[in-house]
Amino acid sequence: MSAPESSRARGVDRVIGIFKQLHIARRPLTMRELIETTGAPRSSVYELVTILAEAGWLETAADGSVFFGREMHYYGADYAMHNDLISRAHQTILGLVRKYDETAQLCMLEGDKYTVVLSENSARPFNITSDIGVKVPIPWTATGRLLLGHLTDEDVHALIPDEDYLLDDGRRIAFDDFMRDVRHAAAQGYCCTEGLSMSFRLCMAAPVRDRTGLPIAALCFMTARDTDPNKRAAMLDDLIASAKSLSQPLMRT
Known part of the structure; x- marks a missing residue:
């Protein structure tokens, strides 16, 4: 040079x-x-x-x-309009927030971290949110568990830094427990976590898949752990259905 x-x-x-x-x-x-x-x-x-x-x-x-x-x-708006998944996911998220008055997000992996790509908060005075684009350790999230199911234990071990298994409250997630969660999430097709990055928070995530069937993003709800069980069940059903709907155009051959 x-x-x-x-x-x-x-x-x-x-x-x-x-x-x-x-x-x-x-x-x-x-x-x-x-x-x-x-x-x-x-x-x-x-x-x-x-x-x-x-x-x-x-x-x-x-x-x-x-x-x-x-x-x-302006450039960010151009990107959101051009990217089909981002554009469709934004409308989906708005619909979920209007229906349940809970924070909804589109989340992805970025390198060895997790990040929120889109987020819409509930209208209630109390809501749970994460900043768009801020990188968070993968083991702290439901999305992280959901998007690693296609990797081997060795791949995951090499990907995630050892310090990222330490939660912000001082608790440490054992690697074997984390991988057990990853395999379980892959088998059931969704993931729910409680009290990881925040003791009062419940996160539920459903995968958005590409044309090969691999999860490339997750549609998420962030709510409180004391949310009514019936509402939680309805939210999860809608989340899974919405994520499948977002996946369909991406899976066309």
Whole structure:
């Protein structure tokens, strides 16, 4: 790689770094914070922020803090409209939230973590939510158990970092217990977990499958553990049916 090409590559890496840090923070960051978190030279960060702000990718506030600009919203909307699964899942999720007044999500794996791709909250004052795009350890979730069923024990062991089996309350999930849950979820075609990442939370997930039958995403409900059993049963039935409906166009040959 020539010197100019190397310089351009570093510039692209630094732009990506700025975007990642803003996403992780989920709030405007000062220039000092961007410099510290990206590790990029001060002059480069100032230059890139200026260029990106002129393009509308970033916006700077009166106090000098930086956040995503309006153009980024447009690009995200374009992606959601172009991606058939995202577009259809959004309408499905809206329907589930309207029917049950519970938080519904579309979730996927991203590398060795789990992330929420779409989320709609209930209208109740109390609701349970996870931030879109934030990476969460796979063993903390029902989705994680549901989307690993096609992998061997060795594959899963190599995929998930050892520290990710430690829950935020200090409890540790044994690997054998986790794999037992994974196999059970694959056999029954859905997964429900209670009190993992939050002691009061119940998560139920149903798989969205590709044309080969492999689960590529999960449709999820997030609710409280004390939700009425009859309502829980109805929610799970609708969740499974909705996930199958989302899978059908993807499974056409």
